[in-house]
Amino acid sequence: xxxxxxxxxxxxxxxxxxxxxxxxxxxxxxxxxxxxxxxxxxxxxxxxxxxxxxxxxxxxxxxxxxxxxxxxxxxxxxxxxxxxxxxxxxxxxxxxxxxxxxxxxxxxxxxxxxxxxxxxxxxxxxxxxxxxxxxxxxxxxxxxxxxxxxxxxxxxxxxxxxxxxxxxxxxxxxxxxxxxxxxxxxxxxxxxxxxxxxxxxxxxxxxxxxxxxxxxxxxxxxxxxxxxxxxxxxxxxxxxxxxxxxxxxxxxxxxxxxxxxxxxxxxxxxxxxxxxxxxxxxxxxxxxxxxxxxxxxxxxxxxxxxxxxxxxxxxxxxxxxxxxxxxxxxxxxxxxxxxxxxxxxxxxxxxxxxxxxxxxxxxxxxxxxxxxxxxxxxxxxxxxxxxxxxxxxxxxxxxxx
Amino acid sequence: xxxxxxxxxxxxxxxxxxxxxxxxxxxxxxxxxxxxxxxxxxxxxxxxxxxxxxxxxxxxxxxxxxxxxxxxxxxxxxxxxxxxxxxxxxxxxxxxxxxxxxxxxxxxxxxxxxxxxxxxxxxxxxxxxxxxxxxxxxxxxxxxxxxxxxxxxxxxxxxxxxxxxxxxxxxxxxxxxxxxxxxxxxxxxxxxxxxxxxxxxxxxxxxxxxxxxxxxxxxxxxxxxxxxxxxxxxxxxxxxxxxxxxxxxxxxxxxxxxxxxxxxxxxxxxxxxxxxxxxxxxxxxxxxxxxxxxxxxxxxxxxxxxxxxxxxxxxxxxxxxxxxxxxxxxxxxxxxxxxxxxxxxxxxxxxxxxxxxxxxxxxxxxxxxxxxxxxxxxxxxxxxxxxxxxxxxxxxxxxxxxxxxxxxxxxxxxxxxxxxxxxxxxxxxxxxxxxxxxxxxxxxxxxxxxxxxxxxxxxxxxxxxxxxxxxxxxxxxxxxxxxxxxxxxxxxxxxxxxxxxxxxxxxxxxxxxxxxxxxxxxxxxxx
Numbered sequence: 001x002x003x004x005x006x007x008x009x010x011x012x013x014x015x016x017x018x019x020x021x022x023x024x025x026x027x028x029x030x031x032x033x034x035x036x037x038x039x040x041x042x043x044x045x046x047x048x049x050x051x052x053x054x055x056x057x058x059x060x061x062x063x064x065x066x067x068x069x070x071x072x073x074x075x076x077x078x079x080x081x082x083x084x085x086x087x088x089x090x091x092x093x094x095x096x097x098x099x100x101x102x103x104x105x106x107x108x109x110x111x112x113x114x115x116x117x118x119x120x121x122x123x124x125x126x127x128x129x130x131x132x133x134x135x136x137x138x139x140x141x142x143x144x145x146x147x148x149x150x151x152x153x154x155x156x157x158x159x160x161x162x163x164x165x166x167x168x169x170x171x172x173x174x175x176x177x178x179x180x181x182x183x184x185x186x187x188x189x190x191x192x193x194x195x196x197x198x199x200x201x202x203x204x205x206x207x208x209x210x211x212x213x214x215x216x217x218x219x220x221x222x223x224x225x226x227x228x229x230x231x232x233x234x235x236x237x238x239x240x241x242x243x244x245x246x247x248x249x250x251x252x253x254x255x256x257x258x259x260x261x262x263x264x265x266x267x268x269x270x271x272x273x274x275x276x277x278x279x280x281x282x283x284x285x286x287x288x289x290x291x292x293x294x295x296x297x298x299x300x301x302x303x304x305x306x307x308x309x310x311x312x313x314x315x316x317x318x319x320x321x322x323x324x325x326x327x328x329x330x331x332x333x334x335x336x337x338x339x340x341x342x343x344x345x346x347x348x349x350x351x352x353x354x355x356x357x358x359x360x361x362x363x364x365x366x367x368x369x370x371x372x373x374x375x376x377x378x379x380x381x382x383x384x385x386x387x388x389x390x391x392x393x394x395x396x397x398x399x400x401x
Numbered sequence: 402x403x404x405x406x407x408x409x410x411x412x413x414x415x416x417x418x419x420x421x422x423x424x425x426x427x428x429x430x431x432x433x434x435x436x437x438x439x440x441x442x443x444x445x446x447x448x449x450x451x452x453x454x455x456x457x458x459x460x461x462x463x464x465x466x467x468x469x470x471x472x473x474x475x476x477x478x479x480x481x482x483x484x485x486x487x488x489x490x491x492x493x494x495x496x497x498x499x500x501x502x503x504x505x506x507x508x509x510x511x512x513x514x515x516x517x518x519x520x521x522x523x524x525x526x527x528x529x530x531x532x533x534x535x536x537x538x539x540x541x542x543x544x545x546x547x548x549x550x551x552x553x554x555x556x557x558x559x560x561x562x563x564x565x566x567x568x569x570x571x572x573x574x575x576x577x578x579x580x581x582x583x584x585x586x587x588x589x590x591x592x593x594x595x596x597x598x599x600x601x602x603x604x605x606x607x608x609x610x611x612x613x614x615x616x617x618x619x620x621x622x623x624x625x626x627x628x629x630x631x632x633x634x635x636x637x638x639x640x641x642x643x644x645x646x647x648x649x650x651x652x653x654x655x656x657x658x659x660x661x662x663x664x665x666x667x668x669x670x671x672x673x674x675x676x677x678x679x680x681x682x683x684x685x686x687x688x689x690x691x692x693x694x695x696x697x698x699x700x701x702x703x704x705x706x707x708x709x710x711x712x713x714x715x716x717x718x719x720x721x722x723x724x725x726x727x728x729x730x731x732x733x734x735x736x737x738x739x740x741x742x743x744x745x746x747x748x749x750x751x752x753x754x755x756x757x758x759x760x761x762x763x764x765x766x767x768x769x770x771x772x773x774x775x776x777x778x779x780x781x782x783x784x785x786x787x788x789x790x791x792x793x794x795x796x797x798x799x800x801x802x803x804x805x806x807x808x809x810x811x812x813x814x815x816x817x818x819x820x821x822x823x824x825x826x827x828x829x830x831x832x833x834x835x836x837x838x839x840x841x842x843x844x845x846x847x848x849x850x851x852x853x854x855x856x857x858x859x860x861x862x863x864x865x866x867x868x869x870x871x872x873x874x875x876x877x878x879x880x881x882x883x884x885x886x887x888x889x890x891x892x893x894x895x896x897x898x899x900x901x902x903x904x905x906x907x908x909x910x911x912x913x914x915x916x917x918x919x920x921x922x923x924x925x926x927x928x
Contacts, residue, residue, distance in 0.1 A: 016751075033486070033751070034486070034501045034502055034503035034506055035484065035486035035487075035501060035502040035503070037484050037486070037502070038484055038486040038502075038754065041483050041484055044481075045483055045641065045793060045794075045795075046793075046794045046795075150794065214800070215794075215799030215800035216794050216799055217790075217791070217794035302467075302471050303468075303471075315530065315534060315632065315634070316632055317632055318631045318632030318633075319632075320631070347631065347632075349482075349484070349631060350476070350481065351476055352467075352470050352471070352475075352476050352480065352631075353471075353476075
């Protein structure tokens with residue numbers, strides 16, 4: 001039986017489409033309304049809520065929790081103070097990425113990790129003699145993302161703590177008199193917050209948020225809108241931009257943090273002396289500059305896009321629905337050499353351009369480099385010019401301000 | 402302050418701004434002059450009541466040329482078109498038609514009204530889209546000079562000939578049927594449902610003194626269908642902050658390319674010397690010089706007010722003087738205390754995310770036109786409403802709403818009265834019409850703004866309040882817009898150009914006249 005989240009009784013009543021996907025064993029709304037793009041504009045122009053409860057949630061607690069995580073996680077958790085959250089990765093000992101997740105540091109000795117896949121067994125096996133307890137609390141909490149330019153106005157009506165909350169900060173608060181953790185995090189690349197609430201209190205908190213948001217045009221959004229926003233925000237998705245090294249068949253299916261565009265997580269690695277899983281391989285990759293790929297943004301040439309379709313007798317499509325199938329990249333038109341592939345491709349309504357997240361050879365990764373993206377137009381392979389751009393492609397000031 | 406420029410653009414409406422931006426981008430030292438204290442022309446947003454943003458005149462976006470968005474880098478300056486995901490058409494019997502972005506749901510909704518029309522809608526859409534695809538290139542190119550004999554003119558005509566020559570037989574025939582016929586005739590070929598026909602025919606009358614059964618309404622229908630939003634023909638968007646928000650984006654883009662914008666600068670005349678323009682004189686006596694002067698005003702003002710008509714060819718003056726303006730549209734805008742209630746949908750409000758079309762049948766529209774034919778405003782007017790705060794909550798204080806209502810018909814010339822006398826009576830008529838569909842509407846009204854055709858003329862400067870700066874009427878389109886022989890943005894006065902909506906392709910917030918005129922100016926400077 002597919003499970004439902006603690007918010008489901010209320011949110012399902014708002015889902016006018018009856019469309020759900022299965023996410024980590026839970027029903028997850030694809031869209032609440034017939035137009036996913038309308039929900040998307042809730043994120044980009046006003047405010048929306050997304051039920052992110054199906055994420056796996058682990059309490060990692062104990063005297064040695066920080067030491068444990070410093071040895072497991074690729075990014076240095078010691079830089080994450082209590083009251084802050086950190087986007088992080090974990091790698092295997094060959095320096096390939098296993099998964100990503102967000103660590104919320106509630107205190108010196110308490111961390112909550114959210115991630116897309118189950119990891120309890122793997123992490124538990126790594127504890128050894130440290131004083132650390134890991135507990136799967138996935139079903140014990142609801143997690144509600146409140147995202148968009150008006151998210152702070154809406155939440156400020158419920159809890160004053162959000163006013164000064166910095167990007168990736170977290171705080172304990174009360175909403176509708178129920179204890180919650182509010183963090184300035186999300187998967188949209190916009191101003192936004194996530195509320196972690198004990199399952200029994202979830203509906204009371206959701207009702208308060210919906211009430212506070214009604215005058216601001218707040219509406220729930222589903223996975224379709226989320227997956228549009230995340231591409232513009234340059235946020236990676238497991239099994240789309242990368243897959244876990246554990247389940248890869250070949251090294252070509254694996255990526256390193258640097259290849260994934262997350263080299264910034266490794267800053268200061270040369271002198272921190274911190275042992276962690278994958279360190280030796282990652283240091284070797286850095287020293288030998290042996291990264292095979294760079295992860296970049298692409299902005300497609302609009303004239304070339306229009307021309308290619310018009311020549312074929314078609315109306316140039318501008319479809320915001322992301323294509324997750326890989327599109328090959330070439331250095332020159334159809335006859336050029338393969339230099340990479342796009343992992344996600346969509347038409348961005350806020351940028352008014354087709355954009356992509358792509359993996360290219362490092363010598364083709366400089367911003368402004370022209371590459372050619374392969375499409376199937378009217379049953380023929382065709383290429384459209386694109387320019388390499390820095391991720392995230394959409395990065396409004398309000399996100400971090 | 403400098404007083405010498407490469408180019409001076411008269412009028413800071415959207416076409417003046419687009420034109421100035423392209424000229425500045427091409428390296429010309431450009432000055433845009435605006436008579437009012439803010440730019441935007443008919444595309445402005447005003448906070449008439451604290452917290453309520455009114456789109457006094459123009460109120461949505463569709464025809465804006467996509468290449469302008471890219472070429473002027475508008476996204477960098479805040480361009481943000483918000484999707485209007487649905488259209489709502491209330492009916493007099495309390496039922497409704499609600500169409501959205503999901504085809505299958507639309508089929509079900511249409512089937513409620515007519516099973517026959519469910520597949521007709523797909524055929525209609527596809528046929529019209531094929532016509533749009535055929536004629537769209539005309540929007541993005543200077544019209545050929547029918548009367549020219551230069552190699553360029555012949556090449557242009559050849560281009561047009563090949564375009565039409567390559568067209569599919571049916572598509573070309575549909576094009577002619579739309580360009581010459583009535584919206585009613587065209588729609589009757591597909592549909593039987595009155596609500597659907599009323600809803601679709603409405604785009605055939607916008608801004609024009611025709612009823613849906615008049616020949617000519619097909620052209621207006623096609624023109625509006627040529628608009629697009631994110632690649633979807635006939636789709637409309639609401640710009641963040643209204644169309645005033647959009648013209649502010651244009652102003653920032655123009656300034657970023659180096660154009661100077663001077664407000665409160667009322668141009669009195671274009672100064673000419675030996676048949677060429679050398680600058681402009683402002684009403685306050687200031688003289689500014691430039692070898693290129695561009696009028697973004699309508700053809701009447703461009704040819705008979707800014708310059709001496711006595712110095713122009715007689716046939717041009719004659720054509721401009723008899724050009725049809727006869728504005729026939731008005732606006733009534735409201736600040737509302739809450740959402741209107743449509744009894745047939747209970748407490749639902751999701752139907753308000755797009756246009757609300759009050760024109761439940763072709764007959765309703767045609768009868769509304771009947772009143773106008775005989776010199777009066779419609780007793781039951783057609784209304785194209787948008788409660789814009791549902792699309793962009795920032796348009797009104799939390800929980801409150803602004804509602805823009807485009808009203809037809811409201812003929813500029815009233816028989817035996819005038820608009821200053823009739824203003825409130827007209828406003829009451831519109832409000833009573835809304836009340837009949839949304840009982841209790843009047844109790845929600847916090848503020849009402851009535852914009853008559855006379856107001857459009859006085860405030861914006863559009864002759865007879867015609868929103869397109871010259872009616873959409875076949876003899877006033879394409880290579881006849883605004884007059885035969887003068888459709889290529891030039892004028893008989895060397896260095897004096899026209900770039901307003903009175904030139905090809907025409908009105909609506911499209912920007913094409915401004916862009917195409919800039920291209921012509923830049924090419925002429927090179928020669």
